[in-house]
Amino acid sequence: MSEVPFARLSRRHLMAGLGAVFAAASTPAAWAQSAWPDKPIRLYVGYPAGGGTDYVARMIAAKLSQELGQQVLVMNMPGATGAIALERVAHSPPDGYSLIVISAADTILPALRAKLPFDMRHDLALVAPAVTGALALVVNPALPVKNVRELVALAQARPGALNYGSPGVGNSQHLAGEFFNRLAKVKIVHVPFKGGAEAINATVAGDIQVAFASLAPALPLVEAGKLRMLGVTTRSRSAAAPGTPTIAEAGVAGYDRATWFGIAAPAGTPREIVAKLNAAIARGMQGADTREMLLKQGLETMSQSPEQFAAFVQEELSQNAAIVQEMGIKAE
Structure with a gap:
């Protein structure tokens, strides 16, 4: 189609063109996205x-x-x-x-x-x-287990005798523990605390034996020998603890929980x-x-x-x- 010379634009052409311009400019979605x-x-x-x-x-x-x-x-x-x-x-x-x-x-x-x-x-x-990020599966050092398989074996031999802590009911750590129970076919009893620090401190003190804890507060306690870390909850190893195996590779196939x-x-x-x-x-x-x-x-x-x-x-x-x-x- 040939271009219409400017001098020959009729009022109808002019108003139609201006109307299209103003309609496009006044469209809320178009304006919001462009600006x-x-x-x-x-x-x-x-x-x-x-x-x-x-x-x-x-x-x-x-x-x-x-x-x-x-x-x-x-x-x-x-x-x-x-x-x-x-x-x-x-x-x-x-x-x-x-x-x-x-x-x-x-x-x-x-x-x-x-x-x-x-x-x-x-x-x-x-x-x-x-x-x-991964959670850390940690235990009190007095618990006679050195890896995830030994923890599973102990929990199977003593159903209901071991406890794990988390910062309350229905949080990520709680479900990490219940997912572990589900896949490993064990019964480690959940003990809710008011926060993550309380759960970790109770594990260090030996009031409970197991915790699924955030890595940042757990790692210094592991390095100090106050906790033993058996695995991380994610599908791949954590860059923050590359020497620690995942729970899946350590014996509980299919385990994968992340924050x-x-x-x-x-x-x-x-x-x-x-x-x-x-x-x-x-x-x-x-x-x-x-x-x-x-x-x-x-x-x-x-x-x-x-x-x-x-x-x-x-x-x-x-x-x-x-x-x-x-x-x-x-x-x-």
Whole structure:
């Protein structure tokens, strides 16, 4: 089609052309995506400042601020085991300005609480994982076991006689222990504490024999001879403890439990914004300084596409629901 000379444009041509321009410019999705981000982004955390989730959130926020050229504000909204913040973001406008740090613990919550004011499978857009890490299977040194196979053998010989501790009911450490019971076909009794430090201290003192603990606080106690580490819970060995075998390779086939943290947005957030966030998180978390800081916490970077992360979270939700139902775990 030949170009219409400017001098010959009719009023009809002119108005039609201007109408198309203004229509495109006034489309909210098109405008939001082209301008995003043009104001600060809020990154919600469902737990108090100073904890593990908050630590990771502030690291991610700093990296996103650098990558996106816009301030990312950490908003602590504790309560209801993270559910208050999850509800807030799930019901926020899907414009890329409300995000939330989700973790392995959040994929346990729906299995424990039947009536949540949101649905993790449908009300959130999974953006990107950022950090992953192993838990440590540790025992009191007085326990006569040197490896996972010996622990399983002892637990099978003395069902119900051994105890393991965790920071309460329905957390990642609790399910790590119940998954161990399930696959190893043993019964090590769960003892809930008020926090992870209390569970580790009780293991050191010999009040309980076993714990599934975060690597960062466990490693110094292992090095000091106050705890013995038998394995790590992840599929692959941890960079923070490369000499320690995984529980799977040490004798409990199929065992794989990890701690992890990632970012989610409200469902319906434009794919272009999700992709931009995913790329920014991946770039920001790859620096040598970031890797070094994470390693000191027993953590490593984790990178997946939004589609891969969504599939990963769906699998976590399904596995946790099966463990909670089979083991009869009830919320406190």
